[in-house]
Each structure stands twice: as structure tokens, then as C-alpha cells.
Amino acid sequence: QVQLVESGGGLVQAGGSLRHSCAASGRTFVFSIYDMGWFRQAPGKEREFVAAINWSGVSTYYTDSVKGRFTISRDNAKNTGFLQMNSLKPEDTAVYYCATKRISTDYNNHDSYTTWGQGTQVTVSS
Numbered sequence: 001q002v003q004l005v006e007s008g009g010g011l012v013q014a015g016g017s018l019r020h021s022c023a024a025s026g027r028t029f030v031f032s033i034y035d036m037g038w039f040r041q042a043p044g045k046e047r048e049f050v051a052a053i054n055w056s057g058v059s060t061y062y063t064d065s066v067k068g069r070f071t072i073s074r075d076n077a078k079n080t081g082f083l084q085m086n087s088l089k090p091e092d093t094a095v096y097y098c099a100t101k102r103i104s105t106d107y108n109n110h111d112s113y114t115t116w117g118q119g120t121q122v123t124v125s126s
Contacts, residue, residue: 002025002029003026004023004024004098004099004118005022005023005025005118006020006022006096006119006120007020007023008020008021008120009096010121010123011125012122012123012125013124014088014089014090014124014125014126016088016124017084017085017087017088018085018088019083019084019085020083020085020098021080021081022080022083022098024080024100031079031100032055032056032076032079033055033103034100034101034103034115035053035055035100035102035107036052036072036074036081036098036099036101037049037050037051037052037053037099037100037107038051038072038097038099039096039097039110040092040095040096040097042093042094045094047097048063049108049109050062050063050083051063051070052072052107052108053073054103057074061107061108063108065091069086070083070084070085070086071084071086072084081098083096085122088124089124090124090126092122092124093124094121095119095122096121097116097118097119098116098117099113099115099116099117100113100115101114
């Protein structure tokens with residue numbers, strides 16, 4: 001069974017940084033052939049796309065509100081993905097989810113993603 005286990009959320013002041021990790025496991029799951037994305041969901045709002053990275057790590061995509069502040073990366077040898085979040089703002093407060101999808105599907109559509117992490121809370125205080 002495939003699992004994505006997240007870590008790294010928490011409480012931080014505005015302007016601070018956090019680093020999320022997303023570790024993939026599963027006997028037959030080949031992490032390196034899947035694209036990976038991060039989404040977030042704030043209370044009362046729909047889940048929104050944050051960032052994505054293709055299977056090889058060569059291509060990355062970001063929603064406009066996090067460009068220049070967040071960096072997505074992956075280490076296929078360790079079956080782990082990362083989201084480095086800098087210059088955090090109160091509006092970044094949400095539950096963050098990592099997810100994987102097959103290639104050639106829309107990177108910013110949550111319906112493209114087939115496996116999801118459990119979600120981690122990020123709270124940014126002003």
C-alpha cells in the first residue's frame with residue numbers, strides 16, 4: 001500500500017520559514033516516476049494548488065502567490081519531496097498536503113493526484 005507521510009508543519013511568525021517533507025513508502029511504489037504536488041486548504045476555503053514538480057525534478061510550477069517565497073524539490077533516491085516556505089505570511093495559514101500523480105496530467109488540478117499525504121497544519125501569526 002502506498003503512503004505519503006508528511007512532516008514539518010507548525011507555528012511560525014510572519015516572515016519566518018518552515019520546511020515540509022513528504023516521504024513516500026510502499027513495496028511496489030516507484031516514487032521517481034510520479035510527479036509531485038503540494039496543495040493547501042484554509043478553513044472555509046477550497047483546496048488550492050501551491051506547487052508541483054515533475055518526476056525528474058527538472059520542471060517546477062507555482063501558484064502566483066508563493067512565487068519567489070516557496071521552493072519545491074525532491075530527492076528520488078530517498079523517495080522524499082520537500083516544500084521550503086520562506087517569508088511566510090498570515091494568509092499562508094492552512095493545512096498543507098503533498099500528493100503524487102502520473103505524468104501528463106494537469107499539475108494544478110487536485111483531481112489529477114491519486115495519492116495524498118495526511119496533511120500538516122501551518123499557522124503563521126502576524
